Amino acid sequence: MGIYVIRVPDIGEGIAEVELVSWHVQPGDSVTEDQHLADVMTDKATVEVPSPMHGRVLSLGGSPGQVMAVGAELVRLEVDGEGNTSESAVHKAPEATHSVAQAAAPTPAAPAPAAAVDASRAAPAPAPVRSGAAPRAPAAVRKEGERPLASPAVRRRALDLGVDLRRVHGSGPAGRIEHHDLDAWAAGGGQAQAGGGSQYVERHGEEQVPVIGLRRKIAQKMQEAKRRIPHFSYVEEVDVTELEQLRQRLNQIHGAARGKLTLLPFLARAMVLALRDFPQINARYDDEAGQVTRYEAVHLGVATQTDTGLMVPVLRHAEALDLWACAAGIARVAEAARTGRAPREELSGSTITITSLGALGGIASTPVINHPEVAIVGVNRMVERPMLRGGQVVARQLMNLSSSFDHRVVDGMDAARFIQAVRALLETPALLFVE
Incomplete structure (x- = not known):
């Protein structure tokens, strides 16, 4: 028998340390080749660490939340053969066995008196339970x-x-x-x-509850965004009655073949068109260099709630996508984020972000900007309310857009004009298809 030491992998991109997020094995467990041992997190993504071989876990090299250097000992296995370390498994076995027993055993109760122990050894086996209760x-x-x-x-x-x-x-x-x-x-x-x-x-x-892993990254990023960015928010009501009728009609005609449309691809298209006149909003601000980079491409961040917290996968080149391609792209990147399969390149590089709480969207919100972007557009709940139109009270589908902007880069007038442009496109949805 030998000892095989699994070390924190070199993930590349100049990363020197990772955060240990969770263990999927414990001391004493038998593991097989390619079995998922642990999750570690970089600044960009969570990475699964597999076992390179069969063996039995002797010890774990850290606890969740601990920051570990690349190359540090992560897991120590007992394996058939020589392993990859010069330490003798025979010499280390007693110590390892002791540590495994300590980790795996529950806290012992106080030792029983000797007389009680002798009596228990002599006592006959209990009669089988005959009642229905367990x-x-x-x-x-x-x-x-x-x-x-x-x-x-x-x-x-x-x-x-x-x-x-x-x-x-x-x-x-x-x-x-x-x-x-x-x-x-x-x-x-x-x-x-x-x-x-x-x-x-x-x-x-x-x-x-320790704040570790993705939850810690979210906390750090939100704190950094609020500390560095002077936010201001702007809320506008939008009449989406015609848009909702169009959406339902398109789904009736094309839904089976091309997929169902939600409101998000319509909003994304409206933002793409409006941003052409407001390039300062489709931008990223490097406040350390004192430089704003404006983009012709719209790399749309899609705020996505996952089991481990909020992530923002990126839909690249939203300006080049029609409604159905945009809808499919949003669904794809959101699902990849929820299941932990989003590649690192899809978790960074957005130029503006859209966020929606769907039916939980409330009346208004003040979304936090996804640093280093300079704007985020939020969708609130759609409700049917009475409105006056031509002197008549009619029922209309209304929805608020709640958006936040970086006041260092975006003036209040420009932010209001941008949202009004988005509103005009949504309230007259035929304009979404006119170049």
């Missing part, structure tokens, strides 16, 4: 103040059930409490403790 796992014994291991979802469920997790036996790695442990506890009547699961029981739990 046997309850023995109550866990933990030290005062010791926090049981459990995922946020398990903790929320335990709160709903009124279960004190300190009393629940965990069957997962390192004594981690899983959902089936709660099921076993509830099946044995354990939910009756702590007020019988009443929704009015006092709750005193606290949870510290």
Whole structure:
């Protein structure tokens, strides 16, 4: 047997360090070649680290949230053969085994008296359970103040059930409490403790959630954007009644063959046309160099909510796409971001960003600019409201655009004129198809 050390990979692009985001293995686990071991994050993307060979995990080289240099020891495996280090597996095995046992075992209870141990050895095996109820796992014994291991979802469920997790036996790695442990506890009547699961029981739990990985990158970028950019926001109401009728008609005619259209590709097209007259808005500002770069190409950032946080994949050359190509492109880059498959080149380089909360869009918002861009356009919820038209009260589909601009580069008058140009295109959608 030998020891194989897996090191933090050199991802290229001059990156010297990465942040360890999460582990997918624990000490003592057997792994196979190409198995996903860990996630690490650079400034641009999350990268999966696979195992180059079969083996058993002896130790892990860091904890989530830790910044590690390229080349640092990430995982130590016990493998068949000589491995890749001169250290002897025979000499290191006792120490490694001890560390694995420590990491994998739950906190032990106080040792039982010798008489109790002897009695337990002599006691006959328990009779089989004949009732319909499942046997309850023995109550866990933990030290005062010791926090049981459990995922946020398990903790929320335990709160709903009124279960004190300190009393629940965990069957997962390192004594981690899983959902089936709660099921076993509830099946044995354990939910009756702590007020019988009443929704009015006092709750005193606290949870510290480390800000790591993508969440940390988002926090840093938002803080940097608000610190460096003097934002101002502009909100305008848009009558999208004709646009919505056109969208539904196009979907009826072409939806089956060309795909369904949402409002976003129409807005993207309106922005592309309006930006031709406002090049200072389709720009990036390097405030350290004191230089604004204006772009003829519209590389559209699409703010996308993922399970790990907000990402902004980029739809390149939106100015060259028709409605259906734009719709397909937005859907593709957003799905790639949600599933973690977006390549690094699609996560940077946008010149202006669009953001939408869909049905949750509210009345108005103040979106944060995606630094170093100078503008972001936000879409709020579309609602049907009464309006006066020609002296008559009629029902119209209305929607607000909430946009933010960098006041160092974009004057308030120009921002208002740009949004009014977008509004005119959306309210008369035939103009979207006129060059």
